[in-house]
Amino acid sequence: MGLHLPNNSLYGSIPSHIGNLSKLTELDLSMNDFSGNIPSNIGRLLSSLSILYLHENDLTGPIPISIGSLHNLSRLILVDNRLNGSIPEEVGMMRSLVMLYLSITGPIPVSLGNLRNLVWLYLYGNNLSGSIPNEIGQLGSLTTMQLLHNNLTGVIPASIRNLTKLSTFYLFENKLSGSIHQEIGMLVSLTELILYDNNFSGSIPASIGNLTKLSSLHLLENKLSGSIPQEVDNQLSGPLPQNVCLGGQIVYLGVNNNNLTATTNFMVNFRQTGGQCHSLTSLRISNNNISGKIPPELTHATQIHELDVSSNHLIGEIPKELGALTLMYKLLLSDNQLSGKIPPEIGVLLNLQYLNLASNNLSGQIPNQLGECSKLLDLNLSKNKLGESIPLSVSCVNGLQNLDLSQNLLIGEIPQQLAKLHPLEMLDLSYNVLNGSIPNSFNDLKSLTVVNISYNQLEGPTPNIKAFHEASFYALRNNKELCG
Numbered sequence: 001m002g003l004h005l006p007n008n009s010l011y012g013s014i015p016s017h018i019g020n021l022s023k024l025t026e027l028d029l030s031m032n033d034f035s036g037n038i039p040s041n042i043g044r045l046l047s048s049l050s051i052l053y054l055h056e057n058d059l060t061g062p063i064p065i066s067i068g069s070l071h072n073l074s075r076l077i078l079v080d081n082r083l084n085g086s087i088p089e090e091v092g093m094m095r096s097l098v099m100l101y102l103s104i105t106g107p108i109p110v111s112l113g114n115l116r117n118l119v120w121l122y123l124y125g126n127n128l129s130g131s132i133p134n135e136i137g138q139l140g141s142l143t144t145m146q147l148l149h150n151n152l153t154g155v156i157p158a159s160i161r162n163l164t165k166l167s168t169f170y171l172f173e174n175k176l177s178g179s180i181h182q183e184i185g186m187l188v189s190l191t192e193l194i195l196y197d198n199n200f201s202g203s204i205p206a207s208i209g210n211l212t213k214l215s216s217l218h219l220l221e222n223k224l225s226g227s228i229p230q231e232v233d234n235q236l237s238g239p240l241p242q243n244v245c246l247g248g249q250i251v252y253l254g255v256n257n258n259n260l261t262a263t264t265n266f267m268v269n270f271r272q273t274g275g276q277c278h279s280l281t282s283l284r285i286s287n288n289n290i291s292g293k294i295p296p297e298l299t300h301a302t303q304i305h306e307l308d309v310s311s312n313h314l315i316g317e318i319p320k321e322l323g324a325l326t327l328m329y330k331l332l333l334s335d336n337q338l339s340g341k342i343p344p345e346i347g348v349l350l351n352l353q354y355l356n357l358a359s360n361n362l363s364g365q366i367p368n369q370l371g372e373c374s375k376l377l378d379l380n381l382s383k384n385k386l387g388e389s390i391p392l393s394v395s396c397v398n399g400l401q402n403l404d405l406s407q408n409l410l411i412g413e414i415p416q417q418l419a420k421l422h423p424l425e426m427l428d429l430s431y432n433v434l435n436g437s438i439p440n441s442f443n444d445l446k447s448l449t450v451v452n453i454s455y456n457q458l459e460g461p462t463p464n465i466k467a468f469h470e471a472s473f474y475a476l477r478n479n480k481e482l483c484g
Contacts, residue, residue: 002026006053010034014054019045028053030077037061038078043069055101056080063104068093077101079122087112105129108147113138124148124170131155132176137162146170148194153177161186172196172218179203180219185210192216199223220284280304286332287311294333296321308332310356315339318357323348334358334380342381344369352376358404359383366405371396380404382428387411390434395420406452407431414458416441426450427467435480438463454478 003021006028013036014029025048034057039045043066046052050072059081067076068090076094079101087104091097092111100115101122108128112121113135121142128150136145137159145163148170155178156171167189177199184193185207191214200222208217280301286308293316294309304325314336322331323345329352338360346355347369353376362384370379371393379397382404389412390405400421410432418424419441427445430452437460438453448467452475459480462468468476476482 002028002051004028005032007031013037014039014059016041016045021046023048025049025072026051029057030054031056033058035059038064038067038083040064041066043067046070047072049073050096051075053077054081059083061085063088063091063102065090067091070094072096074117075099079103091115102126107131108133108136108152110135112136115139117141120144122146124150126150128152132157134159136160139163140165142166143189144168147174149173151175155179156181156184158183160184163187165189167213168192170194171198174198176200180205180224182207184208187211188213190214194218195222197221201225281327282306284308285312289313291315293317294319294322294338298322299324301325302327304328306330309336311335313337317341318343318346318362320345322346325349326351328352329375330354332356334360336360338362340364342367342370342386346370347372349373350375354378356380357384362386364388366391366394368393370394373397374399376400378402381408382406384408389413390415390418390429392417394418397421399423402426404428405432410434412436414439418442419444421445422447424448428452429456430454430475432456434458437461438482451475458482 001023003024011033014034016039024046027046027049030053036059038054038059042064047069049070052073055077061083062085063078063083065088068088071094073094074096075098080103083104086106087102087109089109089111092109092114095114095117097115097118099120100118103126105127107130110133113133116138118139119141121144124146129152131154132152134157137157140162142163143165145166146168152174153176156176158181161183164187166187169190169192172194175198179202180200182205184205188210190211193214196218201224204219204224281303282305284306289312291313294314296319299321305327307328310332316338317340318333318338320343323343326349328349331352332354334356339362341364342357342362344367347367350373352373355376358380363386365388366381366386368391371391374397376397377399379400385408387409390410392415395415395417398420401423403424406428412434413436414429414434416439419439422444424445425447427448433456435457438458442463443465445465448465451467451471454475455478457480459482461483
């Protein structure tokens with residue numbers, strides 16, 4: 001027998017005489033305005049319950065100890081209330097629980113390890129403190145464990161190796177520390193491993209390569225170090241694991257903002273396994289200490305949408321093979337030591353919206369083919385050694401919002417066709433060798449808010465638009481004879 005009253009406008013306290021419904025098996029009072037405490041004797045009054053949903057109300061007070069008497073309960077959801085206190089140890093007496101979803105404070109009780117039938121454990125977004133108990137490894141039926149956004153400390157217990165059915169493992173936004181154990185590689189059912197924004201240190205375990213079903217791996221914003229085992233990416237130390245795409249299921253690989261190191265061995269290994277990266281859509285390994293060349297074999301990752309290897313120590317030329325990655329919308333290679341010319345094949349990337357090649361040693365002419373990237377919103381080629389004139393084809397990218405060509409060796413006049421870029425909001429042409437006057441057509445750039453044309457050889461009047469009127473002295477200085 002069930003009583004289902006969700007999503008109404010019911011209010012007041014939950015009456016204790018609800019216990020008269022002694023044969024009730026399902027009680028759903030969620031998404032109402034009930035207030036006050038959960039009846040302290042609910043476990044004795046409704047001992048036949050198998051489902052109890054009280055989420056999204058205004059309930060206060062602690063979770064009653066008597067809840068441990070609900071031996072038949074399989075699903076318990078109490079989130080989005082104003083409950084206080086900690087999780088009672090008596091929760092561990094509900095051996096039939098399959099789903100546990102709580103908003104509460106305090107430590108995770110050791111007794112939780114008794115819930116051997118638990119499949120879904122949601123304790124995220126609370127003020128849980130203390131360590132993850134070793135007994136968590138007794139939950140052999142668990143497929144989902146979400147403990148994110150708490151204040152948990154200590155290490156990941158080695159006992160997690162027993163959770164071989166675990167598919168989703170979220171521990172991000174806590175204060176966990178220590179190393180990531182090799183045992184993580186025993187969680188053979190994992191599809192999502194999200195550990196970012198903690199204090200993990202040491203190296204990334206090579207055993208992550210055993211997780212052949214893994215589709216999402218987030219290790220950013222930790223203290224990882226060392227070389228990168230060709231499987232992962234973080235602020236971890238040690239090498240980046242080499243079999244990053246083993247199994248072919250990985251979709252997202254993000255290890256940016258760490259201190260990971262890798263030499264050409266990482267890139268060579270990608271050459272060996274890159275063909276297995278057919279599901280990879282996002283590769284983010286920025287702000288680490290990765291060196292070597294960008295492997296042409298990246299072209300095998302045909303589903304890739306986002307490639308961010310910025311702020312590393314990469315050398316060599318940009319492979320022309322990147323032009324085969326036609327789904328790419330974000331290509332970020334800035335702040336490396338890349339050299340040579342910008343390959344014209346990038347113009348084939350018709351879905352490209354963000355292209356940042358700044359702060360490298362690129363030379364030669366800006367390829368005309370970039371004008372074929374009609375969806376570009378942000379183009380940054382600053383701080384290179386690019387020469388010759390600004391190609392007229394740039395004006396064909398009519399959705400461009402940010403254009404930064406500063407600190408290069410560009411010569412000639414500013415093309416009047418750039419005035420066709422009506423959505424343009426930021427234009428930086430500073431520190432080049434541009435001459436002549438600023439085209440009158442720039443008066444049409446009504447969306448322009450930030451401009452910098454300093455340190456060129458420009459002369460004549462400035463356009464009569466807000467961006468130039470409000471430009472600082474430093475944004476216009478060191479030209480020939482600008483006026484207006």
